[in-house]
Amino acid sequence: MTFAFSFFTTFVAANLVNEKEHGQKQHLQNMGIKPITYYLARYVIDLISFLIPVVACFVILGAARLQMITSGSWVPYLIVLLFAGFPVISFGYLLSLPFQKSQAVGQVLGVGLSLIVFIPYFFVQFVFQGASNLAIVLVGCITPTFAMERAISSIATASTTGQPYTIAEVFDIQYPVFCAILVFVGITIVHFCIIFYVESRTQSRRSFFHKNNNSKKHAEEASHPTGGALKRQDTAILVDGKYRERDAEVIEETLRLKGPEDENDAVRLLGLSKKFYIKSKKRDLIILDDVYLAFKKNECFGYLGPNGAGKTTTIKMLTGAESPTSGGGTIEGLSIAPFHDDLRSMIGICPQFDIIWPKLTVRDHLKLFATIKGVAPEDMDAAVDQMVDEMGLGPLGNKRAKTFSGGNKRRLSLAMAVIGCPKVVFLDEPTTGVDVAIRQAIWNSIRKLKKTSCVILTTHSMEEADALCDRIGIITNGHIQALGTSQRLKNTYGAGYKVIVKTYTNPHLVTGEMERTVGTGRVTLVQALGSSLEYELTRMEGERTTDMLAKLFALFEQKRKELGIEDYSVSQTTLAQVFIEFAKEQAAPEDK
Ligand SMILES: Nc1ncnc2c1ncn2[C@@H]1O[C@H](COP(=O)(O)OP(=O)(O)OP(=O)(O)O)[C@@H](O)[C@H]1O
Numbered sequence: 321m322t323f324a325f326s327f328f329t330t331f332v333a334a335n336l337v338n339e340k341e342h343g344q345k346q347h348l349q350n351m352g353i354k355p356i357t358y359y360l361a362r363y364v365i366d367l368i369s370f371l372i373p374v375v376a377c378f379v380i381l382g383a384a385r386l387q388m389i390t391s392g393s394w395v396p397y398l399i400v401l402l403f404a405g406f407p408v409i410s411f412g413y414l415l416s417l418p419f420q421k422s423q424a425v426g427q428v429l430g431v432g433l434s435l436i437v438f439i440p441y442f443f444v445q446f447v448f449q450g451a452s453n454l455a456i457v458l459v460g461c462i463t464p465t466f467a468m469e470r471a472i473s474s475i476a477t478a479s480t481t482g483q484p485y486t487i488a489e490v491f492d493i494q495y496p497v498f499c500a501i502l503v504f505v506g507i508t509i510v511h512f513c514i515i516f517y518v519e520s521r522t523q524s525r526r527s528f529f530h531k532n533n534n535s536k537k538h539a540e541e542a543s544h545p546t547g548g549a550l551k552r553q554d555t556a557i558l559v560d561g562k563y564r565e566r567d568a569e570v571i572e573e574t575l576r577l578k579g580p581e582d583e584n585d586a587v588r589l590l591g592l593s594k595k596f597y598i599k600s601k602k603r604d605l606i607i608l609d610d611v612y613l614a615f616k617k618n619e620c621f622g623y624l625g626p627n628g629a630g631k632t633t634t635i636k637m638l639t640g641a642e643s644p645t646s647g648g649g650t651i652e653g654l655s656i657a658p659f660h661d662d663l664r665s666m667i668g669i670c671p672q673f674d675i676i677w678p679k680l681t682v683r684d685h686l687k688l689f690a691t692i693k694g695v696a697p698e699d700m701d702a703a704v705d706q707m708v709d710e711m712g713l714g715p716l717g718n719k720r721a722k723t724f725s726g727g728n729k730r731r732l733s734l735a736m737a738v739i740g741c742p743k744v745v746f747l748d749e750p751t752t753g754v755d756v757a758i759r760q761a762i763w764n765s766i767r768k769l770k771k772t773s774c775v776i777l778t779t780h781s782m783e784e785a786d787a788l789c790d791r792i793g794i795i796t797n798g799h800i801q802a803l804g805t806s807q808r809l810k811n812t813y814g815a816g817y818k819v820i821v822k823t824y825t826n827p828h829l830v831t832g833e834m835e836r837t838v839g840t841g842r843v844t845l846v847q848a849l850g851s852s853l854e855y856e857l858t859r860m861e862g863e864r865t866t867d868m869l870a871k872l873f874a875l876f877e878q879k880r881k882e883l884g885i886e887d888y889s890v891s892q893t894t895l896a897q898v899f900i901e902f903a904k905e906q907a908a909p910e911d912k
């Protein structure tokens with residue numbers, strides 16, 4: 321029995337680590353669920369689950385008509401087993417702390433716990449020569465299932481010798497059973513003290529022991545770190561060993577944010593820096609370097625950057641899941657470092673990778689997040705219905721999420737982020753892997769959302785950023801490289817024009833003719849996909865665009881046959897081309 325119940329500890333630990341592994345625990349805590357609430361909810365569920373093997377145990381023993389059951393009352397057994405459930409479960413929580421992968425829990429604890437159970441058993445049985453009360457206390461502290469076994473065998477022995485335990489004797493300090501019960505309660509308290517201590521140490525920014533009394537002060541300090549003065553690195557940036565003038569709007573934004581607060585800013589990043597220490601390379605990986613940036617109320621801000629630029633890390637810092645290395649910021653005037661607890665109900669997060677609970681339905685998810693965001697019970701159904709309609713999740717409303725396709729999981733993640741109308745919503749690649757129709761629905765939701773909230777959107781779709789974002793910031797190598805409207809970025813950083821020519825002749829012929837027409841050095845063949853040639857055409861200072869385009873059109877029309885031209889088109893530089901230029905500068909992780 322001891323061995324059997326020790327597996328329940330492993331089961332409980334594996335479940336907890338599974339939630340950690342899939343980000344569910346962290347996500348709930350980011351949304352404002354305190355560790356104590358989280359553990360309490362799990363504890364209730366696990367205690368109910370614990371009743372299943374307990375009942376099964378009695379059914380089996382009763383069916384076998386064992387003397388230990390038939391010769392006395394089963395109530396003392398039940399009392400012991402129920403009390404034993406407390407530490408069996410809390411022990412699992414404690415043991416789960418160092419694990420990150422649920423598979424490892426099964427492998428390590430499955431074997432390890434059997435040993436831990438056996439060692440005290442061996443000592444009591446062969447070294448102490450029997451179970452004294454002291455022995456139960458000592459070894460029970462190491463393994464609760466052992467204390468449980470001692471108490472059960474004490475009741476069984478009493479029953480079979482014709483002196484079964486009365487209920488009063490179960491709670492009498494003279495008897496080993498009560499001693500075991502005290503051990504159960506005592507070690508459960510000890511387990512939870514350790515668990516909450518570890519939680520508060522490892523996640524000190526989200527610790528429920530931590531009072532953010534000085535957060536306002538911290539935010540004020542952070543908003544005037546250099547008394548409004550610009551430093552050298554605020555105006556110039558080191559690229560390949562040379563200083564390059566920074567983007568004018570980035571400089572302006574930095575200067576503005578070093579000044580007084582602006583009530584139009586929903587989110588302010590104030591000298592935000594983040595680096596990770598890479599053990600294998602024995603050096604720091606710089607993700608953000610003294611970034612000043614604001615996201616305004618009722619705007620959709622496109623936070624763009626190549627893979628590994630630090631977009632998700634920035635979102636994590638702004639939502640309390642990571643702490644900055646230095647600097648800080650505010651959301652609606654409240655500090656993000658340390659992370660102000662009141663912020664949790666004010667923000668919505670659609671994480672890059674879906675965090676959903678496979679056994680819950682769409683409506684369950686939405687109710688859970690609406691409750692976290694403070695939607696009143698009387699408004700709950702209306703809020704859930706509205707979200708289900710808006711995201712087109714109607715047919716899936718009462719289905720469990722484990723059956724959902726990738727696109728539907730994404731829609732659900734977005735709905736969970738948006739429900740309750742949070743003031744600031746972080747959308748980390750919300751349309752990745754969704755079909756065109758779902759993407760359109762998501763775009764419509766985002767357009768609607770920015771009427772009430774500040775939306776921070778990361779995406780690798782330049783089309784999406786162009787269509788939705790009021791302003792865009794491109795981040796590479798820890799710095800905001802360019803900032804402004806999509807149009808400004810195209811005008812400032814775009815080479816000029818994109819020309820697409822469909823031809824069945826040699827591309828060099830077309831390139832040569834184009835160069836002769838508009839001038840050498842202005843035509844770059846960006847890519848050739850089959851018969852489709854994509855050129856970039858550099859703009860010349862003071863040149864009349866219409867003249868240059870007229871010459872080009874004349875060339876294509878006059879030499880259509882000679883150059884084998886089937887079709888052609890000319891457009892202004894796209895955001896994608898601007899982005900690619902900056903993305904080229906992003907250092908590969910190994911160079912960072
Ligand atoms: N906990 C961590 N420890 C060490 N390095 C980390 C950690 N978290 C992230 N990184 C590194 O930080 C860099 C930025 O990661 P991040 O996920 O923020 O990039 P991203 O811009 O969101 O990229 P993507 O577009 O691929 O989602 C990456 O090189 C990543 O490997």
Ligand SMILES: [Mg+2]
Pocket residue numbers: 631632633672748
């Ligand atoms: Mg990311």
